[in-house]
Amino acid sequence: MTIRFPKKLCPDDVIAITAPSMGVPASLHTRLDLAIDVLKSRKYRVLEGQCLRAVNKNKSAVRTLRATELSDFLLNAEINAVMPPWGGELAMELLELIDFEGLAQVKPKWFSGFSDLSTLHFPLTLICGWATLHGPNLMELGSKERDVTTEAIWLILEGERGEVVEQFSSPAYQTEGSDWREQPDAGFNLTHKTEWKRLDGSTLPMEFKGRLIGGCIETISRLAGTRFGDVPKFCEQHKQDGVILYFENAEMAPCELTRTLLSLKMHGWFDGVAGVLFGRSAAPAVTDPTLQNYHDALESALGDLSIPVLYDVDIGHVPPQLSLVNGAMAKVRYFDKGGMVAQLLE
Incomplete structure (x- = not known):
């Protein structure tokens, strides 16, 4: 299988945010908004999904809604990246509801994050052949100051095809x-x-x-x-x-x-x-x-x-x-x- 890389992110590109596992409770909406502000400061347009700003039974919404919204975002040619706020515990509920074979037929886009999001990284890479980014979650980008290791996410997302990106161990x-x-x-x-x-x-x-x-x-x-x-x-x-x-x-x-x-x-x-x-x-x-x-x-x-x-x-x-x-x-x-x-x- 050939691994297919998404195109690099550029100003005015659309980043969609949905929570395929756990949503963000009201007590952390300020942090989420700060992270979204970081995306906007880099000149990206942001599209918020409906499965995002709520938590019930450890998830942002029922499995069918989460699977539908994530699939729609991944298939939408107008969206350039999907950045969930974080992981959780129940992304596995979505696997049999997503048409990964269908996604294998469309252009890849960046899907980033870690923790329970690995549940989705795996089939996106192993079945669809998409290169996916395992790294800082969106919520971790909402800090006033960020260390060089965390900031390296942009070297990947905004990197030119054919470029070699070097990252070193953190201090x-x-x-x-x-x-x-x-x-x-x-x-x-x-x-x-x-x-x-x-x-x-x-x-x-x-x-x-x-x-x-x-x-x-x-x-x-x-x-x-x-x-x-x-x-x-x-x-x-x-x-x-x-x-x-x-x-x-x-x-x-x-x-x-x-x-x-x-x-x-x-x-x-x-x-x-x-x-x-x-x-x-x-x-x-x-x-x-x-x-x-x-x-x-x-x-x-x-x-x-x-x-x-x-x-x-x-x-x-x-x-x-x-x-x-x-x-x-x-x-x-x-x-x-x-x-x-x-x-x-x-």
Whole structure:
């Protein structure tokens, strides 16, 4: 399958906003409005959907309305990008209501975000062949000041085709976030030094390359063995280029993470891949040395792989995070306890 990249975003383009998973409650509308103001400040026109500014039973609306609105936005030739406010938990309700085979026949557009949005990134890339952007959610763009890692989303969305976009490891990451209800324009509290790590314990430089595919492990792991998450097929289609798998963990405890990774291993997700990236874990840390911890989970499931595995990378629910393009050719370099990801916008 050929990966098709959307055209770059330009002034006067239309960005549609819908919440295919959880909507935005009234207490956070100010933050949402600030994020929308950022889009308008970059000269984009904004189209708000009806499934956006409400929450009931963990979602913005019933599944049929959410699926219809998202499908309409993705099919509408006048819309250039779809940027949901954030993820949630129930995007999986939409999968069998969306005609992904039909979307495969139309021009791609940017679909961006992370968390539960990975549930939609996967079929858009694996079935439709669209390049999709796994990176900061729209709500994270509403801060008064934004760090360079978060701002790199625009290098992707506004990048020229054929351009190579390089992103480097962040200087620091956040462990405790601000309450957007009390501080609607708050940015990240980047207080802890970033340190990418090799699973094999070495600190020597290394490099690997391949096509990126990945997302939130809680959601994409549920797609293993279905047509919505056929990673082995993607790896076979792109075996000449190689594949880099990446994951981020929102809340899985170490033992559950171990079981999940072993299950994906049995599904063939790691067969023939060139390397694996794991983001910093957002699950509660296990400090008792007699119990399985995050590193133990990775070592238990993946320690026998003869490929590079990096963890504590800038991906996911512990910000800031890189903007990674599913389907893009990428080169990953590890050095000086940090690194760089270079992606080709084809």
